[in-house]
Amino acid sequence: AQKVTQAQTEISVVEKEDVTLDCVYETRDTTYYLFWYKQPPSGELVFLIRRNSFDEQNEISGRYSWNFQKSTSSFNFTITASQVVDSAVYFCALSESGSARQLTFGSGTQLTVLP
Amino acid sequence: AAGVIQSPRHLIKEKRETATLKCYPIPRHDTVYWYQQGPGQDPQFLISFYEKMQSDKGSIPDRFSAQQFSDYHSELNMSSLELGDSALYFCASSLVGGRVAGELFFGEGSRLTVL
Numbered sequence: 001a002q003k004v005t006q007a008q009t010e011i012s013v014v015e016k017e018d019v020t021l022d023c024v025y026e027t028r029d030t031t032y033y034l035f036w037y038k039q040p041p042s043g044e045l046v047f048l049i050r051r052n053s054f055d056e057q058n059e060i061s062g063r064y065s066w067n068f069q070k071s072t073s074s075f076n077f078t079i080t081a082s083q084v085v086d087s088a089v090y091f092c093a094l095s096e097s098g099s100a101r102q103l104t105f106g107s108g109t110q111l112t113v114l115p
Numbered sequence: 116a117a118g119v120i121q122s123p124r125h126l127i128k129e130k131r132e133t134a135t136l137k138c139y140p141i142p143r144h145d146t147v148y149w150y151q152q153g154p155g156q157d158p159q160f161l162i163s164f165y166e167k168m169q170s171d172k173g174s175i176p177d178r179f180s181a182q183q184f185s186d187y188h189s190e191l192n193m194s195s196l197e198l199g200d201s202a203l204y205f206c207a208s209s210l211v212g213g214r215v216a217g218e219l220f221f222g223e224g225s226r227l228t229v230l
Contacts, residue, residue: 037221043203045158045221091157095219102148102171103219105157 002027004094006106013082014114021077021109023092029053034068034075035093035103045091051075082113117141119222121206127228128196136191136225140208146170147189148219149181150205158205164189165211193227201229 003026013019025034036048049059051068059066063080079086089110093103120139128134140147146165150158151174160173164183175181178196183189193200203226207219 035219043226044223045205045207047218047220050218102160102163102173103150103158104160107157 002029002032002094002096002104004092004104004106006090006092006109008109009107010110010112012112012114015084016081018078018080019082019111019113021079021090021092021111023075023077023106025073025075025092025094027094027096029096031096033095035095036066036075036077037091037093037105038088039091039108040088048077048090079111082111084113084115087111087113119206119208119220121204121222121225123225124223125226125228127230129230130196130198132196132229133192133194134196134227135193136204136206136227138189138191138206138208138222140187140189140206141220144187144208144210144220146209146211147183147187148207148209149175149189149191150207150221152203152205152224153199154202156202161191196227196229198229201227203227 005024032053034051038046056068065078067076089108091108092106095103122137148163149161151161152158161175162181163171167183179193181191203224205221205224207221209219
């Protein structure tokens with residue numbers, strides 16, 4: 001069975017600080033996909049990134065970066081120079097291979113960026 | 116670009132009543148997913164449809180049913196509503212084509228409140 005663990009329930013940082021959100025996953029599949037979603041107070045789920053299990057290259061998109069390490073089954077998310085608008089719940093999720101597989105979400109990390 | 120459309124956005128019902136949520140996937144997407152997110156919880160997979168056939172089933176109560184129609188829109192029917200059914204219900208769509216699940220695009224959610 002697949003499982004996603006986000007050990008950090010809540011994180012508070014001051015604006016312009018860097019912050020890393022941790023994600024550890026469990027799966028028996030060799031082919032799988034990892035995702036990060038942002039859920040702002042308005043409630044919608046905003047897609048941030050998808051990474052497949054064969055691509056361990058780190059990715060950077062603006063102030064966002066992701067560190068995928070299969071050896072430790074981790075897919076951590078770093079926000080550089082955080083801003084108040086980054087305040088949201090961030091979910092890490094896993095999808096195993098096969099047809100029309102659903103996502104398994106972690107419990108989410110509430111990030112609060114203080115001005 | 117067209118996104119996943121959910122209606123209604125907000126719905127208030129009383130215990131034992133029935134509710135129907137609708138989802139219009141992104142054009143040409145062949146798979147629809149339903150998720151339930153209780154207060155302070157992560158989204159939980161309920162059910163999915165691929166090419167109008169049920170493809171996966173998660174923690175969907177027997178009181179709930181869903182289907183996907185010929186135009187690919189989907190409806191989630193909830194009967195004998197209970198207080199615990201109060202949640203944000205997300206619909207997501209993706210283009211799977213019977214292969215590995217791709218990126219899931221979520222709608223803005225339908226917030227159901229049961230009084």
